[in-house]
Amino acid sequence: MHAVDPAHFGNFTAGHWHAAESDQTRLDINPADVSDHIGDFAESGGPDAEVAVEAAENALPGWRDRGPIARAEILRRAGELLAQRRAEVAAVITREQGKRLGEARGEVDRALAILDFTIGEARRLNGVTTPAEEPRTLAMTFRRPIGVVGLITPWNFPLAIPMWKVAPALLAGCTAVLKPSPLTPLTAALLVQAFHDAGVPAGVLNLAQGDRPVGEALVADPRVTGISFTGSLPVGLAIQRAGAPRLLRTQLELGGKNALLVLDDADLDKATDAIVHGAFGQSGQRCSATSRVVVDIAVRDELLHRLTGRAAAMKVGPGTDPASDIGPVVAAERLTACLAAVEQAAAGGAKVVCGGTRATEGLPDGYYVHPTVLRDVPWDSEIAREEIFGPVLSVIDCDGFDDAIRIANSVEYGMSGTVFTRDPARMFEALERLEAGMLHVNRPGVGAYAHLPHMGTKASQFGPPECSPQVWDFYTEWRSACISY
Numbered sequence: 258m259h260a261v262d263p264a265h266f267g268n269f270t271a272g273h274w275h276a277a278e279s280d281q282t283r284l285d286i287n288p289a290d291v292s293d294h295i296g297d298f299a300e301s302g303g304p305d306a307e308v309a310v311e312a313a314e315n316a317l318p319g320w321r322d323r324g325p326i327a328r329a330e331i332l333r334r335a336g337e338l339l340a341q342r343r344a345e346v347a348a349v350i351t352r353e354q355g356k357r358l359g360e361a362r363g364e365v366d367r368a369l370a371i372l373d374f375t376i377g378e379a380r381r382l383n384g385v386t387t388p389a390e391e392p393r394t395l396a397m398t399f400r401r402p403i404g405v406v407g408l409i410t411p412w413n414f415p416l417a418i419p420m421w422k423v424a425p426a427l428l429a430g431c432t433a434v435l436k437p438s439p440l441t442p443l444t445a446a447l448l449v450q451a452f453h454d455a456g457v458p459a460g461v462l463n464l465a466q467g468d469r470p471v472g473e474a475l476v477a478d479p480r481v482t483g484i485s486f487t488g489s490l491p492v493g494l495a496i497q498r499a500g501a502p503r504l505l506r507t508q509l510e511l512g513g514k515n516a517l518l519v520l521d522d523a524d525l526d527k528a529t530d531a532i533v534h535g536a537f538g539q540s541g542q543r544c545s546a547t548s549r550v551v552v553d554i555a556v557r558d559e560l561l562h563r564l565t566g567r568a569a570a571m572k573v574g575p576g577t578d579p580a581s582d583i584g585p586v587v588a589a590e591r592l593t594a595c596l597a598a599v600e601q602a603a604a605g606g607a608k609v610v611c612g613g614t615r616a617t618e619g620l621p622d623g624y625y626v627h628p629t630v631l632r633d634v635p636w637d638s639e640i641a642r643e644e645i646f647g648p649v650l651s652v653i654d655c656d657g658f659d660d661a662i663r664i665a666n667s668v669e670y671g672m673s674g675t676v677f678t679r680d681p682a683r684m685f686e687a688l689e690r691l692e693a694g695m696l697h698v699n700r701p702g703v704g705a706y707a708h709l710p711h712m713g714t715k716a717s718q719f720g721p722p723e724c725s726p727q728v729w730d731f732y733t734e735w736r737s738a739c740i741s742y
């Protein structure tokens with residue numbers, strides 16, 4: 258292992274920070290001001306995955322044997338440390354991911370809520386006892402941790418998503434290698450440091466920074482018994498394919514193309530608030546972001562009037578500026594993708610009613626996009642089907658309730674679904690008919706609670722959902738036992 262150059266940030270293996278085996282690094286920059294260089298982070302490859310997995314494998318027996326209640330006590334200390342470091346961690350999230358400081362603080366709180374929920378579950382990892390077929394026999398089920406897990410995460414919630422994997426993995430008794438997004442390495446390092454400072458033993462939680470090569474190596478390593486992945490559909494499919502020959506256990510949280518339905522009896526003020534929050538909050542970079550508004554033609558013009566007024570008035574700026582309503586997107590590639598999607602939609606007949614361009618005036622050199630609303634978007638056009646992951650909203654006309662549901666369900670994804678109506682019958686019917694995992698009625702289509710399953714249907718998810726008691730079905734496996742006496 259190489260020592261870490263103090264100017265660089267390394268991997269964390271077996272309780273030590275160190276450089277990548279190749280000594281290669283990658284520069285982390287601030288998307289709100291690209292002249293702000295955050296640091297050089299380890300750019301790992303296969304050999305780094307190998308040492309990290311080895312450390313996790315060595316630490317497994319000791320950690321597994323402690324039992325969940327003792328493990329929970331260590332995790333509780335990590336939560337206390339993170340709460341003390343809330344301001345520092347939130348500032349780092351804003352600096353490397355771009356979201357507004359208030360959003361970053363909210364993310365730290367969300368991560369702490371998830372940890373809190375997970376710790377409470379330590380006393381509820383129950384199995385069952387069941388009647389036996391013979392006398393003097395006890396039959397029961399219980400859970401065991403699955404072993405060494407690889408946790409591969411994206412950049413949009415650089416603290417909360419790693420937390421909602423690390424916390425249950427460790428509580429369950431697994432040991433782990435976290436492979437965060439190369440766009441948000443420092444947030445991941447702070448998370449791992451908090452667990453280390455709290456007393457998580459060496460090797461239980463390891464960090465391998467980098468991109469695809471180290472991710473692929475983790476998936477390919479036969480000592481890794483489970484991969485929990487959050488990210489895009491193409492990468493999720495690649496992981497599923499790579500792991501299939503050895504029946505790798507996977508948990509895949511993927512993309513979304515989420516619809517918010519505005520029916521003809523909707524409260525338009527509430528709907529407008531929800532759309533602005535869902536489409537432009539976190540710069541539209543949420544898997545549950547509202548990216549399609551499906552509006553009844555009876556109220557379309559009124560809704561568009563309100564919506565464009567609100568979107569056009571939003572102040573685009575750095576996340577550190579309290580006056581900013583919307584921060585930058587995370588990287589140059591996201592900026593280009595947003596603008597290209599708008600251009601393509603316009604060529605296909607959609608009308609840009611506000612935004613659609615890069616924001617530069619009075620701003621540092623960063624990746625800023627004006628909040629964008631497109632109207633007259635054909636329901637089956639590319640922009641209405643493909644995830645954009647930026648502040649670009651498509652407004653699609655529908656003619657009545659059945660048509661709204663049909664359009665909402667016409668995409669391959671099924672992450673979140675939202676309906677605005679005053680009619681209780683249509684509320685409940687929408688809950689039954691929308692093909693989405695996270696449903697909302699008369700409230701924004703984003704945001705949920707730490708104890709509710711985070712999940713999608715169709716191409717948005719595979720495997721047990723996260724952030725809920727169901728998560729144990731990923732990090733543990735069942736045993737049945739029959740004991741005669």
Ligand code: NAD
Pocket residue numbers: 409410411412413414436437438439467468469471472473476487488489490492493495496510511512513543544644646711717
């Ligand atoms: P991504 O799929 O490009 O990358 C995700 C992670 O996978 C990164 O850490 C990346 O380095 C790693 N990776 C890339 N190729 C790999 C490979 N072949 N094998 C193993 N690992 C590999 O996603 P992203 O751009 O970081 O994040 C945006 C995507 O994440 C969007 O599609 C979004 O919808 C999705 N997302 C989903 C949820 C959810 O809960 N469903 C939450 C947030 C983000």
